[in-house]
Amino acid sequence: MEKVEAVRETFGERTEEVLENLRIEFTSVGGYMFVNNSNGHLMISSKYLRNGDKIDIYLDLIHELVHIKQLMEGKELFDIHYGYTERPTEIEAYCYCIKEARRIGLSEERICCYLKTEWMSEPDFKQLAKSVNVSCF
Numbered sequence: 749m750e751k752v753e754a755v756r757e758t759f760g761e762r763t764e765e766v767l768e769n770l771r772i773e774f775t776s777v778g779g780y781m782f783v784n785n786s787n788g789h790l791m792i793s794s795k796y797l798r799n800g801d802k803i804d805i806y807l808d809l810i811h812e813l814v815h816i817k818q819l820m821e822g823k824e825l826f827d828i829h830y831g832y833t834e835r836p837t838e839i840e841a842y843c844y845c846i847k848e849a850r851r852i853g854l855s856e857e858r859i860c861c862y863l864k865t866e867w868m869s870e871p872d873f874k875q876l877a878k879s880v881n882v883s884c885f
């Protein structure tokens with residue numbers, strides 16, 4: 749992951765250091781992955797890692813690493829004043845992984861599939877797509 753441009757853009761010169769020190773926990777909690785904001789560990793659902801789409805997992809890793817950076821900067825990751833799709837920390841994380849998605853040649857349609865999760869309402873999904881400049885219909 750340290751060679752991925754989007755990750756290097758996230759951490760700059762500290763890329764190797766941050767990745768070396770990052771702790772990952774495999775968990776049965778949650779369907780995908782998330783950052784534990786109390787200890788900075790990256791929590792990954794074992795089931796998702798086993799059965800998930802490899803590209804989705806790759807993009808999620810880039811997304812979550814942005815949250816690691818935000819946590820290091822002292823930002824509040826789960827600011828309840830915002831809904832998920834309008835939270836600035838989420839928009840920033842999505843911008844990095846979408847940039848990488850385009851770099852690896854994913855179509856806009858495939859990126860839309862990536863953005864759309866089962867727990868997101870249609871209006872929220874459209875708002876998110878708009879915020880991160882992906883044209884989804």
Ligand SMILES: [Zn+2]
Nearest residue numbers: 811815838841
């Ligand atoms: Zn996120």
